[in-house]
Structures are given as structure tokens and as C-alpha cells.
Amino acid sequence: MQRNGITPFHGFGIGLRPPHYEDFLAAPARVDFVEVISENFMVDGGRPLDILHRVRDRHAVALHGVSMNIGAVDGVDVAYIRRLRQLADRIDPLWVSDHLCWTGVDGFNSHDLLPLPYTEEALALVCANLDRVQDALGRPLLMENPSTYVAFDGARMSEPEFLAAMCSRTGCQLLLDVNNIYVSATNHDLSTDTWLDELPWQHVRQVHLAGHSQGEHMLIDTHDAPVPRSVWELYAKACARMGPVATMIERDDHIPPLVELLAELDMARDIAFVATASRREHAA
Amino acid sequence: MNLRDLQRSFVTNLLGAGASPPGASMEGMSVYAHAYHSQLLTCLRDTHAKTREWIGEEAFDKAGKAYVSVHRPHSWSLDDYGDGFASYLGEEWPDDPDVGELAWLDWTLRRAFSGPDATPVAMASLTDVHWDDAVLTFAPTLRWRYVRSNVAALWRALDEETSPPMAAPGSVPPALRVWRHGFSTRFASMSAIEAACLDLATMGASFGEVCRDLAARVGEEEAASGAGSMLGDWLREGVVTAVR
Numbered sequence: 001m002q003r004n005g006i007t008p009f010h011g012f013g014i015g016l017r018p019p020h021y022e023d024f025l026a027a028p029a030r031v032d033f034v035e036v037i038s039e040n041f042m043v044d045g046g047r048p049l050d051i052l053h054r055v056r057d058r059h060a061v062a063l064h065g066v067s068m069n070i071g072a073v074d075g076v077d078v079a080y081i082r083r084l085r086q087l088a089d090r091i092d093p094l095w096v097s098d099h100l101c102w103t104g105v106d107g108f109n110s111h112d113l114l115p116l117p118y119t120e121e122a123l124a125l126v127c128a129n130l131d132r133v134q135d136a137l138g139r140p141l142l143m144e145n146p147s148t149y150v151a152f153d154g155a156r157m158s159e160p161e162f163l164a165a166m167c168s169r170t171g172c173q174l175l176l177d178v179n180n181i182y183v184s185a186t187n188h189d190l191s192t193d194t195w196l197d198e199l200p201w202q203h204v205r206q207v208h209l210a211g212h213s214q215g216e217h218m219l220i221d222t223h224d225a226p227v228p229r230s231v232w233e234l235y236a237k238a239c240a241r242m243g244p245v246a247t248m249i250e251r252d253d254h255i256p257p258l259v260e261l262l263a264e265l266d267m268a269r270d271i272a273f274v275a276t277a278s279r280r281e282h283a284a
Numbered sequence: 285m286n287l288r289d290l291q292r293s294f295v296t297n298l299l300g301a302g303a304s305p306p307g308a309s310m311e312g313m314s315v316y317a318h319a320y321h322s323q324l325l326t327c328l329r330d331t332h333a334k335t336r337e338w339i340g341e342e343a344f345d346k347a348g349k350a351y352v353s354v355h356r357p358h359s360w361s362l363d364d365y366g367d368g369f370a371s372y373l374g375e376e377w378p379d380d381p382d383v384g385e386l387a388w389l390d391w392t393l394r395r396a397f398s399g400p401d402a403t404p405v406a407m408a409s410l411t412d413v414h415w416d417d418a419v420l421t422f423a424p425t426l427r428w429r430y431v432r433s434n435v436a437a438l439w440r441a442l443d444e445e446t447s448p449p450m451a452a453p454g455s456v457p458p459a460l461r462v463w464r465h466g467f468s469t470r471f472a473s474m475s476a477i478e479a480a481c482l483d484l485a486t487m488g489a490s491f492g493e494v495c496r497d498l499a500a501r502v503g504e505e506e507a508a509s510g511a512g513s514m515l516g517d518w519l520r521e522g523v524v525t526a527v528r
Contacts, residue, residue: 039361044424045401047467067360073288080360105291109357110298111365112319114291121287149315152290153307187312217311 038065071102097142117152147221160198177208224253239275382433399425404522416492421526428461465522
């Protein structure tokens, strides 16, 4: 099946969440796009779908999923993919994304983004699943690097190496979550600079920015706080390497008024502008 | 360890049994275990808000944790988790039917919220209907059940933050229906007679058959006015989406 490419898009957006529905319905918001959680709209009907259609009339929309289970040893759920395709056909999104992870096995679903071992076996499985999903959706996917709290014996690749091989083999692209890099690198005592050095930057099509919290033993990807300085600094480094890439603020808990998220988004705009200045000067 | 065995080992540990997969730290695995259990409990709290308010946070969380410990999610949709929690609460509180019935109402309203869309039948389109043969199609979100408690009044009182009414014995409407009209989820109490008629009609009986069944229960005279009143309610409230 033909897979259409992804149209270049470099705007700034936020994750659209229920507390801001009325703001978005009242007037166009000062964003270039919104991202929605796909599963929240993979429903039969009702107000959620109506709201999404009305927002879509005003804004570009990216679909971001949490349940694809691309690391499933049993293969991806065909019914899930069919439902996702229906939504994508309705919304005509900028792109469709999900996470490099698995969510369950033997019919069990944890509803969490569980970590994969970065082995050749896992890579082959993920690539086979990605091929099937991309064919079924008729479009390339964006895959997001996860926050992880464990690593496994026997891993032969770093996460960026795994991502690079996955993109190279399947044609998928990357949704780079800068907060997840910081969280995972800190939890596994890795260097974020090394992480950035190994990334296949040419495949990055979108960036997530979010906050995290300090757990008892490690950092937890909670999306419940403003983007911290550590993540802004890493974002500046990423911008210098990748140039303009669609960027959004992701907030899922303790959601503030829209105006506060838009202020954070302005900060992202400023950082991206400054960090990419040298690239523009070089190009000129 | 191959990938399938690693994932099985991970899940076993997540559910509280078995060692961590090779190389995975206990501290890291505890993060996943905590996220799993807390997310499912949060889901139950979210989908059964009035029930939580009625029985209190402590009792609800105790029941929710017990439910999570034995009910594993299988659907890709987190929205599906909790289908069965109302029955579970009903079994846990056998002498307090309001608890399980309130949970059923919470759950059914939530399902109706994002259930299939349907347009109520327009009154103006019914002028030439031959009612004896007419078969009604109902909103796809319509669900109903018999109840033993004053759950409808209880839910409304909780919603309006007023004092829940005392249920006088014998005064409680014995059935309840839930549906969505446009984007508005609704519920209404029903008499036993209306519940029996709705049961027949949703199984595909013609309106004439429903009326004859009603007449056998209450007599011809009362059935004539009762059936018309009942049909009028169903049409006005958007419960009926087609008449053929």
C-alpha cells in the first residue's frame, strides 16, 4: 500500500486537553497546531468528536496515541489500527504518532508505556509491526522516545542507535520528547550530550516539551509541571542541531489556564529562534 | 531470555509476583507497578464520581484497589476498564443496593456520553404512521434496568449538592433508563409497566403488540391512555430515533 509522506511543518502548538476546550471553541488560539490523544477520540460519537471537528476547522491537528503497542510480540491489534485509520481519515492530521514501547502481552493491557530491551530481536519485531501499521494507515508514523525507569541485560544498542536503525529500516520518523531524554538519561546515569550526538536528527519531525517530578529513586515523567530549566537547556541544544521543527508543550495534570501554556510556548519560540540563529547565518 | 519471556516476566512482576526481568532494578519496576495500579484506580474514580462521593473516598479507594487487584485490563481503551465494577460493588454491598445501582448509573451515563450518535425522530414525520404495525428504533445509547433504591433522586441530589432524599419503602420507581439526546446524557425513572413495555419494544415488538401486552396487565381503558402517554414521553425525550 502506498504511504504518503509527511508535509513539512514547523509550527508551535500545545496538547489540547478538556480544560481548554471552551477556550478553543470560543476563538482561534495563538497556536500553529494542537495535538490530541488519539484514543480519546476513537469513540463512536458524542461531544468529544464534535469538539475535535470544530477545533480542526480552525487549527492543524496532530494525532498522538498511547495504545498502539508497537513492541507487541503478538502483533498490533488490527481492530485498534482500523479505528485509528477511521479517525485519521476524518481529521486529516498533520501526522500520526505513538511511542516506542509495548503495553501488554498475552491479551493483558497495562495502559502504560513499557520499556523495550534495545536488542536486535526487539528491533526486528518493532520494524515488522511498524511496516504493517504504516501500510494499514497509508502513512508514515512518528515514533516517540519514551521515559524509561529500567534497562535490561543483553541490550546491545543505545536508545538513539535503536531509533536510528528503526527509522532507517521502516521509513518512520521521530517525535523527540526532550523531557524524556532528560528523564531517561538521568535515571540511567547517561550523558544527554552523548544521547544527542547519536540521534538521527534528519528524522525528527516534532518535539515534545514537558515537566517531570522527582520520585523516591528517580525522575518520573509526570507532565504535571512547567517545563523546567534543565529541559529548556536541552531543547536549545536540540534546536541548534535540528533546525526548525514543530514543537509543542505537553501538559496532562495540574493543567493551568491556557494563557500560561501559551506563555511557555512563547518561551519555546524564543529559544528555538535564538538557537537556530547560527544555522540561519550559516545558510545565508 | 527472549522478548516474549521478558515481557511475561515484566507483567508478572508488575502484578506483584515474580522477580524483576534480568537487569531491571527493583526501584525502576516499582515505578511501573505504581503507575499501573494508580492509573486504574484513577480511572475508576473518574468514571464513578457520584458513587465515590456517596460512599466516601476511603471506602471507594478500598473497593477500587481490591477490584484492580483481581481485574486485569484487556481492551486497548482505558474507557472500557470498570465494566463490571458496578456489579462488584453490588456484591460487596448486598444490603445497600444504592451503591451498586449508583455505580451502574455513573458507568452507563459515561458510556452514553461517547456512544453512537443518533437523531431523534421528528414528530412531524409521524403523521401517517400506522401505529398498530409500527416498530420503534431506539437511541443506540439507551440502556435500562430494574432498581431497588432511589438511585435517580440520589444521583440528582449529589449532582446538585443537596441533601440526598430518604427512600420511603414502596415509593421508589422500580426501573431506570439512560440515553443520550444530542450531546446531553439523560436518565429517567420508569414504572414497572413502562419497563415491561420498553423491554418488549426494544426487542422488536410492534407498538400494537406492546399495547396489547399492556392491556393484559392493566386493562383496555388504562392501556389506551398509558400507551399514548408513554410513547409521547419517548418521542419528546429523544429516546426514539425511527418509526417504521
